[in-house]
Amino acid sequence: MLSLFDFSSKKKLIDTGIFKGATDWHSHILPGVDDGIQNMRDSLGALEYFEQIGIREVWLTPHIMEDMPNSPDELRERYQELQDAYEGPVQLHLAAENMLDNLFNERLAANNLLPIGPEGDHLLVETSYFQPPIDFWGTLEKIKEKGYTPILAHPERYRYMNEADYDKLVAEKIKLQMNIASLAGGYGKPAQMKAQMLLAKGTYSFFGSDLHFLLHFQQAVEAKVVKKEQTPALLKIKNVAE
Numbered sequence: 001m002l003s004l005f006d007f008s009s010k011k012k013l014i015d016t017g018i019f020k021g022a023t024d025w026h027s028h029i030l031p032g033v034d035d036g037i038q039n040m041r042d043s044l045g046a047l048e049y050f051e052q053i054g055i056r057e058v059w060l061t062p063h064i065m066e067d068m069p070n071s072p073d074e075l076r077e078r079y080q081e082l083q084d085a086y087e088g089p090v091q092l093h094l095a096a097e098n099m100l101d102n103l104f105n106e107r108l109a110a111n112n113l114l115p116i117g118p119e120g121d122h123l124l125v126e127t128s129y130f131q132p133p134i135d136f137w138g139t140l141e142k143i144k145e146k147g148y149t150p151i152l153a154h155p156e157r158y159r160y161m162n163e164a165d166y167d168k169l170v171a172e173k174i175k176l177q178m179n180i181a182s183l184a185g186g187y188g189k190p191a192q193m194k195a196q197m198l199l200a201k202g203t204y205s206f207f208g209s210d211l212h213f214l215l216h217f218q219q220a221v222e223a224k225v226v227k228k229e230q231t232p233a234l235l236k237i238k239n240v241a242e
Contacts, residue, residue, distance in 0.1 A: 009227065009228060010224045010225060010226055010227055010228075011224060011226050011228070011231070012221070012222055012223060012224050012225075012226070013180060013183065013184065013220065013221045013222075013223065013225065013226055013234075014053055014221045014222055015226075016226055016231045016234050016235070017231075017235060018180075018207070018234045018235060018237075018238050019053045019054045019055050019221075020054040021054060021056045022054070022055055022056060022057075022207075022238050023055070023056065023057040023058070023059070023206075024050070024055055024057070024058045024059065024207075024208055024209045024211075025059050025061075025116070025124070025151070025177055025206040025207065025208040026059065026061050026097065026124060026153055026154075026177055026179070026206075026208025026209065026210050027046075027058055027059065027060055027061060027208060027209050027210065027211045028060075028061070028062060028063070028097075028210065028211060028212045029043050029046050029047065029058065029060055029082075029211055030043070030060040030062050030075065030078055030079060030082060030094075031043040031078070031082065032078070033062045033068075033070055033074075033075060033078055034062045034063040034068050034070065035063070035068075035212060036062065036211070036212040036213075037211075037212070037213070037214075040081070040082070040085055042214065043082060043085075043086075044085065044086060045214060046211060046214045046217075047086055047088055047090050047092075048088065049214060049217075049218065050090050051088050051089060051090055053221065055090060056089075056090065056091065057090065057091040057092075057093065058090055058091070058092055058093070059093045059094075059095050059116055059124075059208075060079060060082070060092060060093065060094050060095070061095050061096055061097040061116065061124050061208075062075055062096055062097065063096070063097050063099065064096045064097070064098050064099065064103070064104070064107070064114075065098075065099030065101055065103060065104075066099070066101050066102060066103045069103055070096070071112075072096070072112060072113065072114050075094060075096065075114065076094065079092070079094040093116075094114060095114045095115060095116035095117075095124055096113070096114040096116075096124065097124050097125070097126055097153055098113070098123060098124065098125045098126070099125075099126055099127070100125055100126070100127050100133040100136065100139050101133060104125075104139075105139070108142060108143065108146060111146065113148075115148060116151065121147065121148055121149060122148060122149045122150070122151050122175070123143055123148045123149075123150055123151065124151045124153055124177070125140075125143070125150050125151065125152060125153065126152070126153040126154070127158060129157055129158055129159055130159055130160060131160050132158075132160060137172070140172065140174055144173070149173065149174075149175060150174050150175070151174075151175045151176070151177050151205070151206060152169060152174055152175070152176050152177065153177050153179075153208070153210070154177065154178065154179040154182065154187075154191075154208075154210060155169070155176045155177075155178075155194075155198065156178065156179070156182050156187075156191045156192075156194035156195040156198060157179065157182065157187050157191045157194075159190065161194075163197070166198060166201075166203055170203055175205040175206065176198065176203055176204050176205060176206075177204065177205070177206040177207065177208050178195055178198065178199065178204045178206070178207045178208070178237065179191075179195075179207075179208060179209075179210045180207050180208065180209060180210075180217075180220060180221070181209070181210065181216065181217060181219075181220035182194075182195035183195050183196065183199070183220070183225055183226065183230075184219070184220035184221075184223040184225045185223075185225070186216060186219070186220045196230075199230060199233045199234070199237075200230075200233065202233065202236065204237050205237070206237065207234075207237050207238070
């Protein structure tokens, strides 16, 4: 009886209203440039699904890292191809998910970057899931010195981080972006528990699909995982980002 009660007290992410008119701040929909979607047909299919659930804007944020050294110019060319092929209502924007590695340090020094946000004054960054990069906090400070606000992608997935680390990030004016699939356990139980904790604390500023494969995202969106008391916190993330 207890498990039945727990199940019936939850709703699907798609039923919370979080996607209606929302912006997806992190996706790998730009085809054939990283470990995300590989062809134009699947990119268009993902965007069609976004239309169905009500997403209004999408930031395409392909990886830039030493293992995937995409250049901003190459990504702009591929982005133009997607824009030419897509005829739907979802607004597309180009940025990047930047691994904090040596390549990033070079690009930051040269200001050869793809920033995110309507004013072009934020940078979406990530680290290894298992350990921080050398001079992690110093690099974040250098980003700010360049005039950008760092947005740390999917902080709930970093196994080396604890609650004190998250509190320090917020204190240092680093914004946090939640992967929506984390709430559905799409990245394992530890990430799910951290996402629930950060959501409850009101720590997130943005959410993103981090869509690499449409099926994975659909499974998260359509899973009954959201408790009644979590819905206002989810909607608050959406409203803060607008």
